[in-house]
Amino acid sequence: MQEIRIEHLAFSIGGRQILKDISLILGGHEFVGLIGPNGCGKSTLLKHLYRVNPIQSGQIFMDNVPMKEINLKNAAQKIAVMGQFNRMDFDFTVLDIALMGRTPYKKSFEDDTEEDYNMAREALERVGMWQARERSFNTLSGGEQQRGLLARALVQEPEYLILDEPTNHLDIKYQLELLKIVKGLGVGIVAALHDMNLAAAFCDRICVLKDGVIQKMGTPAEVVTVDTLRTVYGVESSVEVDEHHIPFVRYRVEPRAYGQLHVENSIHRGASIDGDSSVSAGVSIQSASANVVAHRESL
């Protein structure tokens, strides 16, 4: 696929406008990050691309063909999706989920072939889930589910990949691995991301949404700036740009806020929160305090 072109897309729910006049070109071989505060419209925009949300106003083209003229099966051969909500209604195994990636290529009730099985095996090995292939998908942890869904997307051999918060639930090793795998596919990618440093490290371009409007679009160095973080998120930061033009954000937090937290913790430590469990209350407060200290040191 060469490109997905979005023109003047607008979308309202219950009289509230969620997306306002969005125009955007997503190249077929670039990794575009979609960032912005909670509720700014990232998932709503992505749902238009994978056709969960109907187009109310504006147009979306895939390689110059209006999306509504492309039948769903053809679209599913071109576009794979890793969405945010992954619960399955039936008790599928991890292997079943991976094999579902072949569905757009099959006729109704056509059986899986050895080739399908080999593709599923290769994808599951790639995401470290082959050993868990007989596990019920619904019993997996959030991160394991996400890796299973990535395997399904790989098996689908898409030309374009849509990821809605793909690193949600993943530990740092798998966050990096997932982003490396998808980047290495050489297909177009659009991903809603919250972690600014991951977005900066992996994306070719970043689109910033706020209140359903595109605020900025550009390379990570153009977009991930102190000004963006202040105006879009209301957060103070410092941003360093390395020799590869990749920005790295450090968030500024008032040191006094930590001091106050320690004082509060020491006052409450050992005190009973629920009236009958002073020990467990003390433990949880201490561990929260330790987390804050560790976090502060890492800053």
Ligand SMILES: Nc1ncnc2c1ncn2[C@@H]1O[C@H](COP(=O)(O)OP(=O)(O)OP(=O)(O)O)[C@@H](O)[C@H]1O
């Ligand atoms: N079906 C719906 N009915 C009512 N409101 C909705 C619906 N879908 C989305 N919204 C609202 O639209 C706004 C944008 O939601 P969306 O999920 O696109 O945000 P987001 O940028 O992906 O947020 P987050 O970062 O929290 O995932 C939110 O205020 C949300 O509550």
